[in-house]
Amino acid sequence: MLHLQPTNAAEQMEIFLAKNGDYAPQFTYKLPSKSLLTKLLSQLIEIKKSHIEQQSYSLPCAKLFADKLQERILETELMLAYVDQDFPSIKRLNVLLYGEFDKDLLTQAEHILASYQEPPIQTR
Structure with missing residues (x-):
């Protein structure tokens, strides 16, 4: 999988x-390019077709490998959805990867975001 490094690490x-660990970091990331993600997705799908769907592995780790490959495909599709700002796909893929949204928490988050104001710029 691509290694996403925070741009503000x-x-x-x-x-x-400085806060002795009493701080939750707020990382920002730069998503890979659409062409790179598309190429990665094609490669992952090709691996799935050639090594998973064509074989009936009896090894104990085969199911784990197939499940992890499917997870990487979904993660790559999710990053592509973010690049494309395809919000229905973002929601669908998040649910597939991480489970259903808690409606109360989602409503609370929407209220927080709606009322968020940028902090004033501090000048010296």
Whole structure:
């Protein structure tokens, strides 16, 4: 899988250390390009077709491998959905990967986001 590195890891580490660990880092990420994700998705699907669907493995780890491969396919599709801003797919893929949304928490999050105001810029 692609290794997504936070774009602000050093900054968040400094804040975390300055607050003696009493801080939940807020990482930001740059998504890979659509062409890279599309290529990765094609490769994962090809592996699934050639190694999973064509074989009937009897090894104990075969099911684990097949399940992990399917998870990577869904994760890649989710990143593509984010790149495309395809919100119905984002929701569907999140549910497939992580389970149903808690409607109360979702409503609470929507209220928080709706009332969020950017903090004022501090000048010296």
